[in-house]
Amino acid sequence: MNVKKLFLSTMIVVLLLLPTPVLARSWTTVPEADWSYTAPNNEDQYAYISQYTSVIRNSNLYYFSNDKMHIVNTNTGKHKASIDYLKNSNLLYSFFGSLAQVDNKGNVYAITATRDSEGVYAYKLTAYNDVGKKLWEKPYKEKIRSISGVLILDNGSIMTYLETGSERFVTYTYDTKGNLKTKKEWKSYIDGYQNGYFTTITVIGKQKSRLSYYDDSMKLKFTQDFNFSDGYYSGITTDGLVIYYKYNSTTDKTTYFAKDSTGKKVWSKELSGQAGRDTLYDDHHPGKGTFKSYFGGTVGNKFFLIDSKGKTQQLTMGDHNFQTADDQTVMLQNDKKLEIYKASDLSLLHSMKLTETNKGDQFLYTGSGIVYRIDSKNEISKINIADPAVGVYINGVKQSYDVSPQNINNTIMVPLRGVVEALGGKVIWQDGGVNIQYGEKQIVMKVNQTKATINGESYMMSQAPVIYRDATLIPLRFLSEALGAKVKWVQEENNVYIEL
Numbered sequence: 001m002n003v004k005k006l007f008l009s010t011m012i013v014v015l016l017l018l019p020t021p022v023l024a025r026s027w028t029t030v031p032e033a034d035w036s037y038t039a040p041n042n043e044d045q046y047a048y049i050s051q052y053t054s055v056i057r058n059s060n061l062y063y064f065s066n067d068k069m070h071i072v073n074t075n076t077g078k079h080k081a082s083i084d085y086l087k088n089s090n091l092l093y094s095f096f097g098s099l100a101q102v103d104n105k106g107n108v109y110a111i112t113a114t115r116d117s118e119g120v121y122a123y124k125l126t127a128y129n130d131v132g133k134k135l136w137e138k139p140y141k142e143k144i145r146s147i148s149g150v151l152i153l154d155n156g157s158i159m160t161y162l163e164t165g166s167e168r169f170v171t172y173t174y175d176t177k178g179n180l181k182t183k184k185e186w187k188s189y190i191d192g193y194q195n196g197y198f199t200t201i202t203v204i205g206k207q208k209s210r211l212s213y214y215d216d217s218m219k220l221k222f223t224q225d226f227n228f229s230d231g232y233y234s235g236i237t238t239d240g241l242v243i244y245y246k247y248n249s250t251t252d253k254t255t256y257f258a259k260d261s262t263g264k265k266v267w268s269k270e271l272s273g274q275a276g277r278d279t280l281y282d283d284h285h286p287g288k289g290t291f292k293s294y295f296g297g298t299v300g301n302k303f304f305l306i307d308s309k310g311k312t313q314q315l316t317m318g319d320h321n322f323q324t325a326d327d328q329t330v331m332l333q334n335d336k337k338l339e340i341y342k343a344s345d346l347s348l349l350h351s352m353k354l355t356e357t358n359k360g361d362q363f364l365y366t367g368s369g370i371v372y373r374i375d376s377k378n379e380i381s382k383i384n385i386a387d388p389a390v391g392v393y394i395n396g397v398k399q400s401y402d403v404s405p406q407n408i409n410n411t412i413m414v415p416l417r418g419v420v421e422a423l424g425g426k427v428i429w430q431d432g433g434v435n436i437q438y439g440e441k442q443i444v445m446k447v448n449q450t451k452a453t454i455n456g457e458s459y460m461m462s463q464a465p466v467i468y469r470d471a472t473l474i475p476l477r478f479l480s481e482a483l484g485a486k487v488k489w490v491q492e493e494n495n496v497y498i499e500l
Contacts, residue, residue, distance in 0.1 A: 038377065083110075149192070189201045210223055222262075324343075391495035
């Protein structure tokens with residue numbers, strides 16, 4: 001048979017064997033990771049990484065371990081920096097939230113304090129960039145009672161709040177360069193910042209408090225009085241609805257209700273079970289952006305979502321935890337499976353079965369089907385459940401590459417040098433092209449061009465070689481069969497097997 005006809009027939013078979021895109025992906029095992037990174041062990045100090053000690057901002061994963069904050073690039077899985085944020089500090093912590101924050105640019109802001117010989121603490125705020133360099137530092141002269149914190153406002157400003165007395169606070173607001181914008185004293189308790197609202201609480205009676213909501217300029221937007229006998233305060237949504245809930249132990253039911261800025265009740269929903277955590281807790285959203293348009297959480301053994309008009313959806317998940325993402329999807333996890341749902345109708349997008357060996361692992365969800373798995377050995381892996389990396393086996397041996405193989409336009413693309421050298425060939429870059437030498441065969445191709453030559457004869461590839469994360473990816477089947485290897489694609493496993 002003519003070599004060109006053979007190649008054309010081969011490419012038709014390749015296209016038939018390649019996976020077809022589907023909306024939902026279901027995995028019986030954990031898919032191939034884009035990359036894996038293991039946090040170094042520091043003798044006896046070895047803190048376990050979890051969703052409560054990690055956030056993801058600006059293509060970086062930030063986590064606490066061994067009294068330091070560490071930064072890993074989420075595109076490459078490479079360690080970028082470690083920040084000794086607790087150096088000389090007598091105020092110890094290892095979590096994000098009140099005392100440490102990361103803004104959307106990846107800058108870190110951490111509050112620390114040192115204690116003098118008389119037991120008086122001196123507080124300060126320190127800013128670092130995403131490679132661990134200290135940007136600026138702000139010391140405070142106030143005598144702090146017990147509460148302090150740092151907030152990142154939606155307009156990019158950084159605010160610190162310091163308790164100076166009973167229901168007395170002082171706040172400092174800075175720009176990202178550390179320039180002071182405003183200083184303000186408050187005769188109320190500072191509750192925090194949520195969905196664009198800075199919130200204070202003032203006691204106005206034995207069982208009554210006043211909630212006050214401010215914008216980023218600290219302009220009062222509205223107030224709302226609340227009786228403790230009515231239930232508990234949960235928070236405020238992005239559309240300005242104030243959420244409360246009350247549990248009835250007799251009926252084992254929880255009533256959630258929302259009020260607008262005028263105090264008018266917009267909706268009220270009674271759900272079976274006792275209230276658990278809800279979407280207004282920050283540690284359920286480790287990624288960037290905001291989970292908009294829905295309030296939800298755990299009630300009994302179910303997960304629920306309620307939109308601004310009161311429309312309610314529920315899923316039975318047993319004992320579970322959840323995380324939200326700014327693409328308006330939700331990850332639910334119990335000891336048997338991890339599932340990702342579309343918030344608008346709670347339709348299943350992707351699922352992954354958990355086994356005895358990994359059901360105790362931690363997972364961070366950032367949207368688009370991407371999760372970061374943290375196992376008991378502090379190995380962090382980036383996994384795209386929606387479109388996972390492709391596993392490659394050569395002669396039965398699992399291959400490991402700095403850049404994982406990818407499925408691009410239904411063509412399996414692999415790192416050029418890694419595969420060629422594993423097959424026993426050589427890669428030479430010359431005259432702006434790639435020269436692959438394997439025995440008596442010589443293959444020449446160029447990045448972004450589908451034309452290639454094998455021993456001087458021209459061929460057209462289904463997908464041009466591309467540069468991906470600083471590595472050259474080439475069509476796997478073309479390469480391996482041009483070198484005389486057999487290729488088998490197992491779609492259920494998302495693996496390619498190459499035999500020489």
